[in-house]
Amino acid sequence: MRIVIVGGGLAGMTLAHYLNRHGLDVAVYERDTSIGAREAGYRIHINSTGTSALYAALEPELWELFLATSGMPNDDMLLFDERLNPRPGRDKSATEGIGVPTDIPEHLVVCRSTLRRILHLGLEKTVHFGAKATGYRSNPDDTVTVLLDTGETVEADVLIAADGINSALRAQRLPQVKVADLAARCIAAKVPITEETKAKLPAQLFNTFSLAYASDYTGLTLGPLERSNPDSPLVKKQDQDFQDEATKNYALSIFNSRVELMMPDAELFAATPERLKAYALERVASWDPALVETVRLWDVTTVQPLTLRSCGPVTAWEPSNVTVMGDSIHAMSPALGIGANTALRDAHVLGGELLAVARGDKALLDGIGAYEEAMRGYGYRALRMSAAVGEKVIGHLPLPE
Numbered sequence: 001m002r003i004v005i006v007g008g009g010l011a012g013m014t015l016a017h018y019l020n021r022h023g024l025d026v027a028v029y030e031r032d033t034s035i036g037a038r039e040a041g042y043r044i045h046i047n048s049t050g051t052s053a054l055y056a057a058l059e060p061e062l063w064e065l066f067l068a069t070s071g072m073p074n075d076d077m078l079l080f081d082e083r084l085n086p087r088p089g090r091d092k093s094a095t096e097g098i099g100v101p102t103d104i105p106e107h108l109v110v111c112r113s114t115l116r117r118i119l120h121l122g123l124e125k126t127v128h129f130g131a132k133a134t135g136y137r138s139n140p141d142d143t144v145t146v147l148l149d150t151g152e153t154v155e156a157d158v159l160i161a162a163d164g165i166n167s168a169l170r171a172q173r174l175p176q177v178k179v180a181d182l183a184a185r186c187i188a189a190k191v192p193i194t195e196e197t198k199a200k201l202p203a204q205l206f207n208t209f210s211l212a213y214a215s216d217y218t219g220l221t222l223g224p225l226e227r228s229n230p231d232s233p234l235v236k237k238q239d240q241d242f243q244d245e246a247t248k249n250y251a252l253s254i255f256n257s258r259v260e261l262m263m264p265d266a267e268l269f270a271a272t273p274e275r276l277k278a279y280a281l282e283r284v285a286s287w288d289p290a291l292v293e294t295v296r297l298w299d300v301t302t303v304q305p306l307t308l309r310s311c312g313p314v315t316a317w318e319p320s321n322v323t324v325m326g327d328s329i330h331a332m333s334p335a336l337g338i339g340a341n342t343a344l345r346d347a348h349v350l351g352g353e354l355l356a357v358a359r360g361d362k363a364l365l366d367g368i369g370a371y372e373e374a375m376r377g378y379g380y381r382a383l384r385m386s387a388a389v390g391e392k393v394i395g396h397l398p399l400p401e
């Protein structure tokens with residue numbers, strides 16, 4: 001069974017490790033030209049769903065490297081107003097009546113980009129960089145031909161779309177899936193964590209995650225990442241690029257605003273990082289001085305604008321040998337920090353099904369169908385919960401049903 005994964009992000013690479021670990025034939029096609037070709041993201045929060053999937057997929061040494069480069073903060077995720085007065089916690093107001101667990105255990109925080117580098121280790125021959133898929137062709141002999149923008153093609157027995165929110169493969173496989181603009185915009189940046197910067201910020205902002213927001217939903221977050229063991233021999237064994245990145249402590253800080261209060265998109269996405277930082281500073285100028293200081297400490301080289309978008313859920317479809325995972329099918333509001341965790345869960349569940357197929361315990365379409373049914377359950381639940389929380393704390397639009 002030749003398994004081809006399009007997209008070497010968190011979902012695709014975790015699945016590739018799982019399959020490779022169990023001796024299955026897998027190849028990954030990734031549009032980036034190399035692992036360090038672009039800034040691949042900021043700090044993200046990994047819960048026990050994500051850690052279980054990574055534990056199942058990674059060889060012990062890579063698992064240890066993941067732990068060494070992660071942060072293990074306290075469990076608090078706190079909400080404040082713009083004067084830094086505490087707001088009721090997520091369990092009391094933001095998540096009321098929508099079933100979010102209030103006791104999410106085992107928080108880890110990781111740099112998305114470092115995790116991506118770890119996921120590349122050991123699979124250097126499996127991943128083909130500079131390979132952008134544009135679509136696929138289903139063949140009469142039940143194989144699939146993947147089309148690349150270079151004009152090359154790749155034959156597969158199973159094709160997995162792990163190519164993120166703008167997935168070209170999902171657009172072909174499930175054209176009924178719509179991606180909605182949630183009408184909120186963000187400016188994200190890193191705050192370097194050093195003794196000097198830490199001394200300038202109150203300890204109450206050094207939780208797993210803090211969000212301060214005003215009555216018009218203009219908000220500012222801080223999510224610190226302090227690596228648990230940057231001096232580990234496992235880190236020192238890696239190349240210089242890896243070490244340079246994986247030993248840096250920083251906090252992710254995001255300024256967010258409803259789209260109608262933000263500068264127009266044409267300006268937002270054309271502005272220099274300096275201009276974006278100055279704009280965020282203007283917008284929070286009257287807020288608590290510690291929050292203003294947070295923006296002042298933004299490393300200008302890391303400032304980026306973002307649009308918040310979400311896939312809309314769709315009704316069940318018939319399984320085929322082309323399936324979807326991660327953000328390609330359930331990209332969601334980042335309000336709960338569970339998009340990547342849900343993508344990692346896909347890797348765990350789909351990996352298990354493909355393994356059962358390879359062992360002859362199941363027919364291929366039964367395995368893929370079982371994965372898709374499970375994924376629509378937990379994936380759409382996560383997507384709806386994230387949208388509902390985002391409406392309450394970010395003020396973005398509800399999910400179009």
Ligand SMILES: Cc1cc2nc3c(=O)[nH]c(=O)nc-3n(C[C@H](O)[C@H](O)[C@H](O)COP(=O)(O)OP(=O)(O)OC[C@H]3O[C@@H](n4cnc5c(N)ncnc54)[C@H](O)[C@@H]3O)c2cc1C
Pocket residue numbers: 006007008009010011012029030031032041043044045046112131132133134162163164165166167168188306325326327328331332334336337338339340341342343
């Ligand atoms: C501001 C923000 C904060 C977030 N914080 C959290 C958090 O704390 N916790 C959490 O769980 N989630 C978080 N998320 C969500 C998380 O980042 C995503 O859910 C996760 O990265 C999805 O992984 P993925 O592998 O499905 O997609 P991606 O990470 O988007 O990977 C897709 C890959 O496919 C490649 N690709 C795209 N098109 C093609 C093509 N045509 N051909 C070949 N390759 C292609 C891309 O280059 C990329 O490498 C956050 C998101 C945002 C925006």
